[in-house]
Amino acid sequence: MxxxxxxxxxxxxxxxxxxxxxxxxxxxxxxxxxxxxxxxxEYQYVGMGSVYFIDFIxxxxxxxxxxxxxxxxxxxxxxxxxxxxxFGFVDVQxxxxxxxxxxxxxxxxxxxxxxxxxxxxxxxxQDIALxxxxxxxxxxxxxxxxxxxxxxxxxxxxxxxxxxxxxxxYLDLGTPNSAFARSQLPKRNVELIEKAIRTGLLGRSDVDFxxxxxxxxxxxxxxxxxxxxxxxxxxxxxxxxxALTDAFYYRPSFREEPCVITVPLLTRKERQYLDGFMPCSDxxxxxxxxxxxxxxxxxxxxxxxxxxxxxxxx
Amino acid sequence: MTTHNANAYPRKHFFFEMxxxxxxxxxxxxxxxxxxxxxxxxxxxxxxxxxxLNGNSGRKTSDKHKLPKIxxxxxxxxxxxxxxxxxxxxxxxxxxxxxxxxxxGEVSGSLGVYGIGLKRAIFKIGSQFEMxxxxxxxxxxxxxxxxxxxxxxxxxxxWRIPLKFVKGADSEEAxxxxxxxxxxxxxxxxxxxxxxxxxxxxxxxxxxxxxxxDKYVRIVLNGRAVEPLHIPIAESTQVKSALDEYVDGxxxxxxxxxxxxSAPNKEWPxxxxxxxxxCNGRVVVAADKTDLTGWGTLGxxxxxxxxxxxxxxxxxxxSKNLLALPWTTTKRGLYRESPVYLHARNRMIGVARPIIxxxxxxxxxxxxxxxxxxxxNQVRRIPLSAIAAKPPSAFSVGFAKRRRPKxxxxxxYDAEQSDVERIRTYLKKPGWSAWRIGKHTFDYFLKTExxx
Numbered sequence: 001m002x003x004x005x006x007x008x009x010x011x012x013x014x015x016x017x018x019x020x021x022x023x024x025x026x027x028x029x030x031x032x033x034x035x036x037x038x039x040x041x042e043y044q045y046v047g048m049g050s051v052y053f054i055d056f057i058x059x060x061x062x063x064x065x066x067x068x069x070x071x072x073x074x075x076x077x078x079x080x081x082x083x084x085x086x087f088g089f090v091d092v093q094x095x096x097x098x099x100x101x102x103x104x105x106x107x108x109x110x111x112x113x114x115x116x117x118x119x120x121x122x123x124x125x126q127d128i129a130l131x132x133x134x135x136x137x138x139x140x141x142x143x144x145x146x147x148x149x150x151x152x153x154x155x156x157x158x159x160x161x162x163x164x165x166x167x168x169x170y171l172d173l174g175t176p177n178s179a180f181a182r183s184q185l186p187k188r189n190v191e192l193i194e195k196a197i198r199t200g201l202l203g204r205s206d207v208d209f210x211x212x213x214x215x216x217x218x219x220x221x222x223x224x225x226x227x228x229x230x231x232x233x234x235x236x237x238x239x240x241x242x243a244l245t246d247a248f249y250y251r252p253s254f255r256e257e258p259c260v261i262t263v264p265l266l267t268r269k270e271r272q273y274l275d276g277f278m279p280c281s282d283x284x285x286x287x288x289x290x291x292x293x294x295x296x297x298x299x300x301x302x303x304x305x306x307x308x309x310x311x312x313x314x
Numbered sequence: 315m316t317t318h319n320a321n322a323y324p325r326k327h328f329f330f331e332m333x334x335x336x337x338x339x340x341x342x343x344x345x346x347x348x349x350x351x352x353x354x355x356x357x358x359x360x361x362x363x364x365x366x367l368n369g370n371s372g373r374k375t376s377d378k379h380k381l382p383k384i385x386x387x388x389x390x391x392x393x394x395x396x397x398x399x400x401x402x403x404x405x406x407x408x409x410x411x412x413x414x415x416x417x418x419g420e421v422s423g424s425l426g427v428y429g430i431g432l433k434r435a436i437f438k439i440g441s442q443f444e445m446x447x448x449x450x451x452x453x454x455x456x457x458x459x460x461x462x463x464x465x466x467x468x469x470x471x472x473w474r475i476p477l478k479f480v481k482g483a484d485s486e487e488a489x490x491x492x493x494x495x496x497x498x499x500x501x502x503x504x505x506x507x508x509x510x511x512x513x514x515x516x517x518x519x520x521x522x523x524x525x526x527x528d529k530y531v532r533i534v535l536n537g538r539a540v541e542p543l544h545i546p547i548a549e550s551t552q553v554k555s556a557l558d559e560y561v562d563g564x565x566x567x568x569x570x571x572x573x574x575x576s577a578p579n580k581e582w583p584x585x586x587x588x589x590x591x592x593c594n595g596r597v598v599v600a601a602d603k604t605d606l607t608g609w610g611t612l613g614x615x616x617x618x619x620x621x622x623x624x625x626x627x628x629x630x631x632x633s634k635n636l637l638a639l640p641w642t643t644t645k646r647g648l649y650r651e652s653p654v655y656l657h658a659r660n661r662m663i664g665v666a667r668p669i670i671x672x673x674x675x676x677x678x679x680x681x682x683x684x685x686x687x688x689x690x691n692q693v694r695r696i697p698l699s700a701i702a703a704k705p706p707s708a709f710s711v712g713f714a715k716r717r718r719p720k721x722x723x724x725x726x727y728d729a730e731q732s733d734v735e736r737i738r739t740y741l742k743k744p745g746w747s748a749w750r751i752g753k754h755t756f757d758y759f760l761k762t763e764x765x766x
Contacts, residue, residue, distance in 0.1 A: 099671075102664035103708045106560060126613035126663070133660035169612055199612055203562070203657030 017263045017307055018217035022225055023055060024305030025249050025261075026142065027062050029212060029227070030111070034063070036242025038138060038235075039109075041065060046104065046112045048097060051077065051084045055113060060087060065111070069104075071097040098127045101134050110135055113142040119150040120189055122166045125196040132200030135230045137207055141197075144225040147189045147216075149182060156180040163188065170195040186216055186224055190254050193226055207232050210239060214251045217261035226254060248301055262298040263306060264291075271308070278303045326464035326473070329414065333430075334438040339505050340518050341644045342438045343386065343395070345431030346493065347519065347533065348596070348645070350384045350397040351526060352426045353491065357400025357449070358382075362424050362632070366525055366595045367568075367702040378528050382490070385534045386515075390503050393439050396492035399531070401449040404479060407456075412475045424594045427636040428643065432493075436460060439502050440495040447491040448483035455480050461497075516540055522646070525595045543600070546586050547626045547701070548575035548693035555701045556665045556709035564635040565654050568702060571627035571665045572709060573673075575695035584623040589662060591629045591648055593639040599648055606648055608663040615670055621677045624690050625669055628698060629658055668709045685713065725756070 034040040041064040049056050049070035059065045068090045072081045078094045085092055093100050097114060104110055112131055116124055124145065131141050150162040160180040164171050170192050180188060197209045211228040229235055244250050249259040266274070270289060277284060279300050285293050299306075334342075355362060384397040402411055410416075416429035436443045441461040447454055455478045466472045483489040498506070505511050516535055520527070520543045527533055527542035534540065547570060549555050555572035576582050589607035591599035603609055603617035607629075610616040631654065633639050640648050640655035648655050676686030689711060729748070737751050738744055746754070 095668075098664075099668050099708065102556075102558065102661070102667075122613040126667075129612055129660060130664045130667075133657065133664060167613075196612075200660055202660060203653040203655065205653050 015309065016219040017309075018219045018261050019223070020054075020307040021261050021263055021302045021305045022215050022217055023058055024307075025213070025215070025259075025302075026225075026227065027058060028305065029244055029247065029249070030059075030063055030140075032242055032244045032247065033140075033239070036244065037238050040111070042109065043067070043111045043140070044069065044105070044108045046071065046097075046100065046110055048072070048113070048115050049081070049085070049090070049092075051080055053084060053086045053090070055115070056090055057086050059111070067108070069093055069100065071095060071100045073097070096123075096127075098123065098130055101127065101130045104134055104136075106136055108136065110139040111142075112139065113144070115142070115144045117144075117146060119146050119148065120163070120166065120192055125167055125170070125192065128193055128196035129200035132197045132209060132230060133204075134200075137230055137232065138235055139230045140212075140227065141209075141230065142225060142227040143193055144223055145189060145193070146221045147185050147224050148221045149185065156182070159185070163192070167192050167195075169199075186222070186258065189224055190214060190226060190258075194254050197228075201230075208236075210236055211252055211254050212239070212244065213249050214254055214256070214258040215249065215261055216258040217263075224258065261302060262295075263302060264295045264299050266299070268308070268310075271303075271306075274299055275303060324414070324473070326467040329433070330437050330460065330464045334434060337434060337438065337644060339438065339502060339511070340515055341646060342431075342435035343515065344518065344522055344645070345426075346395050346435050347384055347386075347523065348425035349432055350395070350399045350491065351523070351531060352424060353397065353402065354382055354399035354531060355424050357486070357489070360530065362595055366632075367630070367699045378532060381528070381530065381532050382487075383532045383534060387536050388506055390506050391496065391498065393495045393498065393502075394492065396490065398487060398490040400486065401453065401483065401489040401491055402447040403449055404452050404454050404477075407447065407454050407477055424636070425596055425645070427639075427641075427645075436493070436495060438499070440498040442497040443493060443495045445491065445493045446480065448480065448489050450484065450486050450489050451482040453480040453482050454478065459497075512536060518646075521600050522597050523595075524597050525592065543597070544695065545590050545626065545628055545698065546575040546577075546695055547572050547628060547698065549573075549696045549701070550689070550693045552689050552712045553693050554707065554710045554712075555696070556669070557701055557704060557706045558661055558665050559706045560661075562654050562657055564638040565631050565633040565640075567654070567658055567661075568630040569627065569658065569662055569665045570630065570698055570701050571625070571662075571669055572696075572701075573669065573690055573693045574624045574626040575693055576691070582623045584619040587623045587625050588617065589627045589629060589666075591631070591640075593631045593641045593645070594633065594636070596641075596645055598641045598645050606650070606659075608659050608666065612660075612663060614663045614667070615674075621673050622670060624673055625666065627662060627666055627669075629662060630698070631658070665709070672709075672711055686711075689713070725752070727752075 030040045043065055044067040045056065045059050045065045046069045047055050049072070053070065056068055056070065060068070066089055068087070070081070070085065070090055070092050072078065072092060072094050073096050075094055081094070082092050101112070112135060114124070114127055114131065128143055135141060149159050151158050157177045160175065160177055163180065164173070178184070201207065201209060207230050209228050210231050211226070213227045215225040217223055229239065239245070245252070251259060273286065273288065277286070280296065282297070283293070285291060285296055354360065382398045384395065384399065386395045388394065410429070411432065414430060414433060437460060442459050443456070445456045456475060458475060463475070512535070516538070519533055519535060519540050523533060524543040524545065527540060532539060547555065549572060553573055555570060558569040560567055574582060574587055586601050588601040588603040589599065590597055590601065591607070599606065605611045608614050631639050638654065640652035640658070642649050672686065673690070676690060734748050734751050737755065738746055741754070
């Protein structure tokens with residue numbers, strides 16, 4: 001099994017603006033679903049909290065979720081993870097998430113975030129299939145993966161070979177190398193995740209996977225996050241009837257282009273200025289400093305979710 | 315436009331000649347045993363769902379002889395199966411037993427699904443049969459030359475079988491059914507004389523009815539009592555089995571998995587390892603190591619004879635709706651397109667994964683990890699009922715927290731090769747490794763210079 005990359009040792013999780021925007025958008029979606037009749041507050045959150053637990057803190061504070069499990073793969077930091085858990089009710093389980101999924105209660109609805117910081121591998125696809133095998137009806141699944149080229153070379157053929165090795169059940173040997181060109185990697189990764197989702201749902205004739213969003217973003221590496229709900233016609237109706245369908249990031253199918261999260265590099269002063277005009281019209285650009293229309297529109301999409309960073313002397 | 319009706323009649327010849335080709339002799343005999351067991355379940359009102367895993371499997375030897383019995387015997391001239399499983403009522407005989415297939419909603423037993431097993435077995439085995447069945451209060455008798463019966467096939471009335479009523483058995487213990495088939499087909503006679511049928515049949519019966527034999531019924535094959543196969547699922551104080559339990563439509567599913575107990579010779583042969591699938595108590599798949607039970611699919615490991623021979627799992631399916639169970643028509647396989655099976659297979663992978671990871675970890679780089687091996691060696695066989703009595707949980711291994719203090723130290727040093735060779739020559743041990751020479755010289759010094 002491929003080890004997680006331990007990115008928490010490289011990057012402080014709080015300082016990844018695009019990731020933070022993504023988290024805020026997820027919370028927005030969950031709040032909308034809550035208004036739409038899904039009791040998100042009563043869901044059990046299952047995540048990979050590492051030592052920072054950012055998502056745990058946000059989901060508890062902003063959504064009121066108070067049943068939480070954090071799966072920690074690395075046994076050498078078990079005490080550190082337990083020490084850093086932000087709330088007493090967080091149940092830290094020192095086991096790979098694939099071992100935790102089959103033990104999830106069949107009596108609860110779950111919000112499971114498979115938040116990987118590595119390129120897609122065999123064990124991750126297995127986790128995804130396990131998730132859709134076990135998750136109860138109305139449960140929500142998020143999957144995040146690194147979609148940078150999986151090898152150090154610049155060869156789509158080698159990248160294809162990597163995926164053939166890691167996902168032999170899901171890839172056709174006849175797929176051309178061009179399907180693994182760098183620009184195609186987001187699509188290929190999402191396809192593989194979707195196939196693993198379908199595999200897990202085999203035999204579950206009463207439910208399907210209802211896509212909700214598909215984010216593409218980059219702090220250091222390009223990442224993709226897909227999200228959706230395990231549900232049947234009733235859940236589908238509720239989602240269609242909710243305000244989520246109006247959200248710009250809503251994606252009812254993974255065939256649609258992903259929602260690209262771009263966080264423009266702005267000074268605090270620029271942000272304050274821009275916020276005064278948000279949400280702006282399609283053609284608006286600031287008069288007092290240079291900023292392309294493209295970046296303005298990108299900012300318009302994310303300004304509600306964008307974090308502010310400042311030094312805090314404690 | 316005038317509508318004309320084309321004939322779509324059944325033909326006896328098809329049932330007699332063609333219908334019997336797609337099933338083995340062994341499976342036909344199992345169909346007959348299924349009928350006997352269904353009779354037992356029906357007449358003794360056994361609630362299979364509640365009792366198969368109720369922990370009452372350790373029946374004393376003396377009690378076994380009081381159990382109803384199914385006896386199968388055959389020679390190159392005749393085949394007979396008789397049971398004391400309660401018999402068939404006249405009403406059932408007149409209206410159901412000899413029909414070819416059940417009508418909608420007519421399935422009533424636990425093992426007999428399609429209502430063809432008896433007829434197919436008789437047609438497969440020979441052309442003359444006699445059947446006597448007695449309940450406590452009434453009975454019937456049939457004697458039929460099947461070949462002659464098939465020749466008359468002009469109208470629906472020709473699809474009837476003459477019965478004679480006979481007296482009942484007077485007691486529930488004596489009630490039962492006997493079927494004798496003569497004029498065996500040449501191919502059946504050939505199988506009977508092939509020298510391996512008896513042993514093969516014994517193994518299949520022992521496996522298929524492992525959960526019934528000596529608990530509800532005794533099965534005797536050619537005078538030899540069939541012993542049930544014991545599924546070697548095991549536990550210890552440190553090793554806890556996995557149990558996953560859920561309901562899928564009309565089917566209740568329980569998945570058990572753990573380490574395997576050793577064979578009596580303290581070895582772990584690969585043969586009994588793998589997944590077992592049980593439908594309404596009948597073992598339909600035994601010790602499977604293929605993709606049928608998830609091995610080598612969806613990123614899950616292939617079964618490895620060396621590493622995984624200590625894995626055993628049981629997928630237990632129960633339902634009153636026999637068509638909802640994921641068994642094949644022969645009931646010796648899993649129906650790959652069944653949604654119940656497909657979902658169970660995915661969950662079997664989830665249940666097995668921690669066990670396979672543990673087994674892989676104790677075989678890292680070849681030699682077994684001593685601590686893991688010790689844990690795996692200490693497990694003892696446990697009845698499924700004992701696991702079923704506990705709440706669902708994942709497989710777990712509790713490693714002892716306190717390690718024994720280490721009392722040894724590793725010694726490593728360089729020596730001239732020529733010196734090592736001189737010692738080898740002196741000792742007349744040209745094959746000894748440098749490590750062995752070092753150990754020998756250390757031990758020699760310890761013994762001669764530092765005696766206790």
